[in-house]
Amino acid sequence: MNSSEIRNEIHVFINGVETQVSSEQAFLPLAQFLRSEANLPGTKIVCAEGDCGACTVLVSRWAIDGWSEFQTLNSCIAPVYLFDLCSIVTVEGLAQEDELNEVQTKMREHHGAQCGYCTPGIVCALSGLAESCAGKNKVLTEKKVRNHLTGNLCRCTGYEPILSSALSIDLKKWNSLKTRYLSTINSQRLEILAKNPIEIVEPTKAAFAPTNLQTALDLKTQTPELRIVAGATDLGVLHNKAKFFLDQVLILNKIPELSKIERTSQGLWVGAQVSLTQVEDFCENSYPELSRLLRIFASPQIKNQGTLLGNILNGSPIGDSLPAFLVLEAELHLASVRGQRVVPLTAFYKGYKFFDIQPDEIAVGLMVPPLKDGFCSKFYKVSLRKDLDISAVTFAGLFKIENSTIQEARIALGGVGPTVVRLPDLEKDLVGSQFSESVFANAGAKARSLIKPISDLRATDQYRLQVTENLFRKCFEELSQEIAPCL
Ligand SMILES: Cc1cc2nc3c(=O)[nH]c(=O)nc-3n(C[C@H](O)[C@H](O)[C@H](O)COP(=O)(O)OP(=O)(O)OC[C@H]3O[C@@H](n4cnc5c(N)ncnc54)[C@H](O)[C@@H]3O)c2cc1C
Ligand code: FES
Ligand code: FES
Structure with a gap:
């Protein structure tokens, strides 16, 4: 097979055994494939929503710079077509002969x-x-x-x-899994396979995984209803609940440029395929507050598989990362055959699940401008439990405070309406005010009047209003301790 040839099967290494998967089987959730097709029933399916971890497997992905580290992920929500050129280790692959690991x-x-x-x-x-x-x-x-x-x-x-x-x-x-499972695979062959686009077309299903952006854009123009699947941590749950079927899909994980995360002269660039774990690790020193927020986002399994852009484009009003990127004034880069355009995130969310993106457009990345000197930020997530829970309210505040005066203020909230929101009127009130407890207390009280949260399973509207007000006080307390010497 030469490098430009289209493949209609994916190649995956399962406990070291190369397996080709094509046709309907490629559309199965990985856990179901392992159990019913690969005769590996050790992987369990319990919740089928990514919530319990019973289906955890280890995955290393091959890219041009070699194999990634083995990472855990939930196999119940991820379709097999996402795993081309991956080495998967299941519980059956841990022991060696009769010896437990x-x-x-x-x-x-x-x-x-x-x-x-x-x-x-x-x-x-x-x-x-x-x-x-x-x-x-x-x-x-x-x-x-x-x-x-x-x-x-x-x-x-x-x-x-x-x-x-x-x-x-x-x-x-x-006993290193890397040595055991990756060292014997012929990388020259992988290099050729990596260049093969994949098209698996069945009577009622189709999955396309092109190897360059231009082909992806052409496909999205010809068939705008193709759903882009990144990590499938949102979409896979909908599929399993039969709310939406993941069977007309465009996969971007074979396009190398979309997997880049880097610092550029314009800021931090996060490509469409960059996982939440990669962002958390990359930002540990440069945006510690962001990294801290991502630490309590979902679970390692979800963050290893899910992407940051998936969170932004899923656009849930309770998406944890959204308020932070609104105050950081991040910009979404969208591409189509008509060219590229840049949409400030503050203008992207038009209404509940209604976004400024056209059916033929693909998000290629997010640009986060560098934080200027003197800015400080606070990002909070309030949920019923600390880990692996959906938030009731999220808060992001970014401030420049000099000589005890607020020079600049940006505030965004999630979980308080049909979309995440910036509060420009409140921001204007804050600018020029003293950095004081009473100013933040008044801001919290005013924020209550600007939002209309609903009551649902997670929280009542009254709880959300009170928590929002309280978060302004928490923000003041924490900032005053951190920045006191510079005031
Ligand atoms: C158990 C569990 C826990 C979770 N916990 C949290 C949490 O704590 N906080 C939180 O905010 N979320 C949470 N989520 C939701 C989810 O993990 C995140 O929203 C994640 O970032 C989605 O990324 P993904 O790559 O899996 O997106 P996908 O599911 O693949 O896609 C999500 C949406 O984005 C679109 N999309 C993806 N990439 C592109 C692109 N390049 N161009 C255009 N559209 C695109 C897709 O079409 C789809 O509409 C959780 C989910 C699960 C299952
Ligand atoms: S079965 Fe519960 S996380 Fe997959
Ligand atoms: S659920 Fe029974 S041992 Fe953990």
Whole structure:
């Protein structure tokens, strides 16, 4: 096969075995494919919504610069067509011959399983952590274990035996999955396969994965109803709930330029295919407040698979990243065969799930202007529980404060109306005011009058109003402690 030839199957390595998947099978959720087609029933499906982690598998993706680190993800919501040139390790691939791996051994010794239904997912999640820590010579701490398991639920053990299993893992005994599963794959062949566009066309289904942007734009012009699938962490849930079927799709993960995250002279550029985990890691030093917000976003499995642009384009009024990017005045770059245009995010959300994007357009990336000196920001998410929960209210505030006076203020809120909102009138009031508790208290009270939240399963309208007001006070308290020396 030469490099420009179109393939109608995907190539995936499952526990080291190269498997070609075509036709209807390529449209199955990965977990279903593993269980019913690949005879690997160790991967469990419980919630089928990305919420419990029972379906966790480990995935390394091949790109021109080599294999990525193995990362965990939820196989119940991700269709197989997203996994071309991926190496997938399931729970069946962890033990070697009859010998359990280090995580499995410790889970057995510390009674980390009772009914065992969550166990394959927990063992895969912990194996992902062990692989990452061993590969980077890092220590496995309790904090890391707790953070890493936020996407895995267990109804039986109370978690203590799982924690003690994890903390007793001896990384010196870790048998690298990278060495075991990636080192023997012929990379020259992968280079050719990576250049093959994929088209899987069935009587009622079609999946296109072009290898360059121009072809993607042509496809979107010819068939605007093709749905772009990035990580499928939003779309896969809708598919499983039969609210929307993911079977006429355009996949962008074979277009190398869309996977770039970089600092440019205009700011931080996040390509359409960059995962939430990549953004969290990349921003750790340059936008620590953003990285901190992403730390409590979903679970590692979801962040490894889901993209930042998927969050922006899903456009939910409770999407966690949206208020932050509104105050950072990020710009969305949209492309079509007619050319490229740039839409300020503040102008993108027109109404509930109604956006400034045309059916033939593809979002190629987000540009986040650099934070100028003297600006400070606070981003908050309020939800019923800290981890893996949907927010009730989100708050983003960005300020420039000099000589105890507010020189610039930008405020955005989520969860308080049909779209995320900036509050320009309130921002105007704040500019020129003293940086003081009473000014922020009054701003909180005024914010209440500018929003109309609804009551739903997560929170009542009154709760949302009160939380919004309180977040202004919290913001003042935190900022006054952080910036006091410069006032
Ligand atoms: C268990 C679970 C927990 C979650 N927790 C959170 C949370 O804490 N906070 C939160 O905000 N969200 C959360 N989500 C929602 C979801 O994970 C995020 O919105 C994620 O960023 C979506 O990214 P994706 O790549 O998976 O998008 P997809 O599901 O692939 O796509 C989402 C939408 O974006 C469109 N799209 C994607 N890329 C492009 C493009 N390049 N051009 C045009 N349109 C495009 C798609 O067509 C689709 O409409 C959660 C989801 C699950 C299942
Ligand atoms: S089955 Fe629950 S996360 Fe996949
Ligand atoms: S051991 Fe039963 S759900 Fe975890």
